[in-house]
Amino acid sequence: MLGDTWLWVAVEWTPPFYAEFYAQDGFDAPTTAALLVAAPVKAALLWLILRAPAPGPLDRRARALRRLLYLAVAYTLVLRYPIALLPGPIDVTFSLALWTAIDVLYLLVIRWRSRVLRAAAGAMFAVELAGMASGLLDELDLLELGPSDILMLGLMLSGVVATVLTVVGQRRDGRWSRGTQGAGWLSAGVSALGFPLNMLIMSLSGGGPAMVVVMDAVGLVSTVWIAATARELAVHEPSAGDRPAEPPPARRRVIRVAVAAVAVLTIVAQIHPEGAARLTYTAWSMSCYDRPSFGDLKPAERDTAFLCRARSREGGVPPMFPDSMADQEIIAYGRELCRTEDRDEQEAILRRAGSARSDAGADPWDLVYVCPETVGAMYPELLRSTAEEKAANAAYIAEKNARCRDPWPRTKGAAQATANYFLFADGDPGYLVHDPDDKAADESEEQATGKVYDDSTLIGVAGSAVLIGHVEDVIHLCLTVKAFGTAPPQRLAGWDQVNEVPIVSRSGRLTVPEKGEGEVGAGAPMPNLAIAGKGRYRLRVYVRVDEEGEEQHLVVVFPGTSGKRLKLKP
Structure with a gap:
């Protein structure tokens, strides 16, 4: 009479929110019937539980x-x-x-x-x-x-x-x-x-x-x-008549x-023979969801990490070894793969093992867990712990940033920064100057990306986003950004290309994305270039490539209402 929630509480003796967890829209007929039948059964069992203790010392x-x-x-x-x-x-x-x-x-x-x-x-x-x-x-x-x-x-x-x-x-x-x-x-x-x-x-x-x-x-x-x-x-000591008869x-x-x-x-029964397939460490095991670095694991945990990768079906690909193969056999094959000298030998071993993807071979970042002494000699970075990898990555970014110099050192902006900008190795169109807090940021960025190859300037403009392409096929470039209260001098000498385009800030922010772990972006925090708050700005882009093929960009932002695109050089 009080509803499904209190029926559940009365029969199951659990807090009311359990009923909402199991049936947010009310109970179906089988559940209601089960509750009504279980009520007298559990009441009888509870009466047995609550009976007073038997008297006696x-x-x-x-x-x-x-x-x-x-x-x-x-x-x-x-x-x-x-x-x-x-x-x-x-x-x-x-x-x-x-x-x-x-x-x-x-x-x-x-x-x-x-x-x-x-x-x-x-x-x-x-x-x-x-x-x-x-x-x-x-x-x-x-x-x-x-x-x-x-x-x-x-x-x-x-x-x-x-x-x-x-x-x-x-x-x-x-x-x-x-x-x-x-x-x-x-x-x-x-x-x-x-x-x-x-x-x-x-x-x-x-x-x-x-x-x-x-x-x-x-x-x-x-x-x-x-x-x-x-x-x-x-x-109490049972009498002779109460004692069960002693069996013969x-x-x-x-x-x-x-x-x-x-x-x-x-x-x-709990001890499996070496030849039995133990499927504890598979793609579905809880211990395999984390992919720890080699340096974070104890020696006893490394075989487990290799088994997780050898039996993984990540990305929809078949596992490296059949599910019916024993753990020790997989580890033995792994160590045999470590001793190979080329890809052909690896493929032959995997075919012999019955692998469904023998043509893919075995990668060193998987084999490092079973033969660190072999793989580590060629790829020492695979032996790092998470902390060591983070430190090495920070040192690499700092090294790349250190080679970049401010091309206008005597012209100080109200906000400015210089850093290396990291790009994807293949197919990366360039970098963004955008308003990340704009409600239509995703749409503007997508439109700007689509327009980057519309002309030879390699600059795509769409509202609060400007995507600036790179001239050479590079994976990083030196980027300096500066913000001014008024338009600075053009200073075209020494640059291969200079273009000026409009951009708008709807939230009062304009910046360049910073690099995250394993991502593209600037190697250092980029400032807010919309120093006048919300409104329209002009964005001037300077680009040049030196004799060594290194590409350098200077981005200048200042308030301006013009919506024209200007090609200042060449």
């Missing part, structure tokens, strides 16, 4: 375990929402500390009546906690314990096996009722069937919020088991072998 360890189990129940039902507002590492640290204490007390409080069973449970608890520790290391951006998908599988399997062993221990202990043990078996089943059940519900619900509702209700079974375990922890020796040996096999095989 508790020793110190049992009392601590009961409190921690109830804390785990409170976290699942309520505390996880406020804790989620804190930084991620706090939440993961809390869960890791809580379940470490619970698992240790499980081993001490439950009367397992079998050293093998207790040891197997301890091994599963350790694997489960190792997965949680890996999650904490990931939150802290530190080295993880292993590939995330392998750990996820190991965590899931160890969680199921740990639950089964704990229920077996509860049965042998004799304190816990059949209802509690049944909840434990259901919890193990939900964990084991979680993934296929998730897929089944997703196919039936089309991946809508109904799946979330059903999985949340089913997952509450584990909380019921934890609460029931805490409720029935009272210490032959059955005990079978049970021990089965438990040991489960404990060992679960761990062994």
